[in-house]
Amino acid sequence: MTIISESPVQTINHELLSAQKLTLQIKRDDLIHPQISGNKWRKLKFNLQAMQQQGKTELLTFGGAFSNHIHATAAAGQLFGFKTHGIIRGPELDEHNPTLQNAKRCGMTLHPVNRITYRLRGESRYLAELQKQFPHAYILPEGGTNPAALLGCQELAQSLPTSDVIMCPTGSGGTLAGLIEGSPHSTTVLGIAVLKQAEYLIDDIKQLSRKARQQQNWQLLLEHHDGGYGKFSHELWEFCQTFTQQHAIPLEPIYSGKMMYALWQLIEQGFFAEGTRIMAIHTGGLQGLDGLKYRRLI
Incomplete structure (x- = not known):
C-alpha cells in the first residue's frame, strides 16, 4: 500500500540563518497525501x-x-x-x-x-x-505508535539528505524513536515535546528504540510546549502565520508550528554551531486547523 514515493525537501532562506551560517531544510511530509499526511x-x-x-x-x-x-x-x-x-x-x-x-x-x-x-x-x-x-x-x-510504526519513521530518516541535526515535534515519541533508529550516529536527533511534563517520554522512546538506549546523539527538549498539549500563545500563532506567508509552508500551532517556533528560538539563542545543517520534519496534521477554527481558537 503506497501513496507517494517520497515527499520533497524545501530549503529555507532567512537572514537569521545567514547571520549564523546555518542551513535549514524542511522535509515536506505534509505533502505526502491531502488527508493521510x-x-x-x-x-x-x-x-x-x-x-x-x-x-x-x-x-x-x-x-x-x-x-x-x-x-x-x-x-x-x-x-x-x-x-x-x-x-x-x-x-x-x-x-x-x-x-x-x-x-x-x-x-x-x-x-x-x-x-x-x-x-x-x-x-x-x-x-x-x-x-x-x-x-x-x-x-x-x-x-x-508501535514497532511497525517505527519502521516507517526509520524509512523517513534513511530518505533524508545528509544533515548534522534532524528535528521533529514529539507527542507520543514514535516519530522521534524511528528517526533515531534510522539516522547515522554522527547526526544529532532533536525532539520538541509538544506537551507539558513530558519527561516520561524519554523512557518510552528508549523502550521503542534500541539505539536510543545505546546512543547519546539524541535529545528531547521539554521547555517548548507553550502551555501544554493543544495550547499555544498568541506569539506562537503569529509566528506560524508569518512563516506561512514568508515561505509558503502552512503550519499549525500544535505540532510542526510549535517545533519551528522552538527552532527559531534556539537559533536566536545560539544553540547551533556555525555551519550546522538542520533538517526539520513537517509532520503534517494540518487538518487540525479546521478544529481550531471550529473552537474559535484561531
Missing part, C-alpha cells in the same frame, strides 16, 4: 502491511475528538477499501466536529466511550475484550 502515513504504512499479513479486514484504533490519527486512519480505510473503527474519547460525540464529520464521511464507525474507559486503551484485558468484540480488526494504539 506526515508522520501519520509513516506510522500507518507498515501497520497496514501487518494487517494484511494477519488476514485482518478491519482496523480499530483510538483518539480524541480532534485527532490527526483518527482523521488519517479513516481516510486510509476509504482509500484502500477496509473498514475502520474509532474508539473516541467522549462520552458524547459532537456531530459538528469537523474531524469526526470527515471520519464518518470516510466510512469510519465511531464508538464514543467515557474517559474512565478510554484510559484502559493500553490495558491487555480491555484490548482482549475489544479483539473478541471485533474479531476481524487489527488493533492499533492511540497515535499509531
